[in-house]
Amino acid sequence: MKSARRPLLSNHNRCWIWGRNAVLETLRANYWTILELLYSDRCEEAALREAFDLAARFDVVITYVRDADITKQCRSEDHQGLAARMPPFPYGNVADLWKQLPENPVLVMLDRIQDSHNFGAIVRSVDVLGMHGVIVGTQEQSPVNSLVARSSAGAVNFVPIVQTESLTATAEELKERGFQIVGASDHATQPIYATDFRGPTVLIIGNEGRGIHPTLKSLCNHFVQIPVLGRVSSLNAAVSAGILFYEVLRQRRDGI
Incomplete structure (x- = not known):
């Protein structure tokens, strides 16, 4: 299920969310648009399958990286092999x-x-x-x-x-x-x-x-x-x- 590894998108935005539940919930809602998904070998198969399906539906780039790369971006090891780079939150008025x-x-x-x-x-x-x-x-x-x-x-x-x-x-x-x-x-x-x-x-x-x-x-x-x-x-x-x-x-x- 791996995509070809490629350079990460520019990290001008430092807001990352990570972990299976947080990322999948954001994908499902499709309200706060994800800029890029990262996954590693640690991501569970069922979660990864759903992430790929949702990413394809909403035209979100999904990239395979080393587990250490996700840890570096999130500055946390509890990401479960799945993370998302986010734009500023879309507040309503x-x-x-x-x-x-x-x-x-x-x-x-x-x-x-x-x-x-x-x-x-x-x-x-x-x-x-x-x-x-x-x-x-x-x-x-x-x-x-x-x-x-x-x-x-x-x-x-x-x-x-x-x-x-x-x-x-x-x-x-x-x-x-x-x-x-x-x-x-x-x-x-x-x-x-x-x-x-x-x-x-x-x-x-x-x-x-x-x-x-x-x-x-x-x-x-x-x-x-x-x-x-x-x-x-x-x-x-x-x-x-x-x-x-x-x-x-x-x-x-x-x-x-």
Whole structure:
């Protein structure tokens, strides 16, 4: 099944995703267009067969290389013999998001989430727990990169992720459209289960160290917190987001 070995394409873009599941999920979705696939002898036959079929369908170059070459490109040995070189992530815009929202949506606004693992884990929870889209800014925000893609378990290919120049202006527009704006905060006194999430809602998850920006805070209708019992007084952004999303899902599924 080997193709003739040939020189790698120019590596001007440093975003690689790797591993059987991450690469195949990206190929299947055909949303974030792959520039080039690399495979080595370590790639399992079934995965390689599917990769070849999908690459042919979507006109993606696939190249056989040594296993060490993939390790060098990814700077990781856990690639399972399969890697993909990616262009910049194709963010949507807010205007596109309006067109695809269902009735009574829940959106997640990320205010300067800088840890790529947190970002990816939040996107994964958005997909699993049924939120309807993610809004990010252009300043101080982790981009969708290889770490985000991998920690999202491929969810970046399915969750609408839109980028805006101004989170504040977007939040103002959402509020004008009838959304309640809810900020997650360790300092809030209102627990998540005492807040009604059954109407159109924007959930704001703030920066890992500084929380929600003051201009966004001024637009919030409510601030909510997750009650904790241990000596560590707070949860990280991704864990907090997952718990908050589940409470939203629970209320909408059970009625309250």
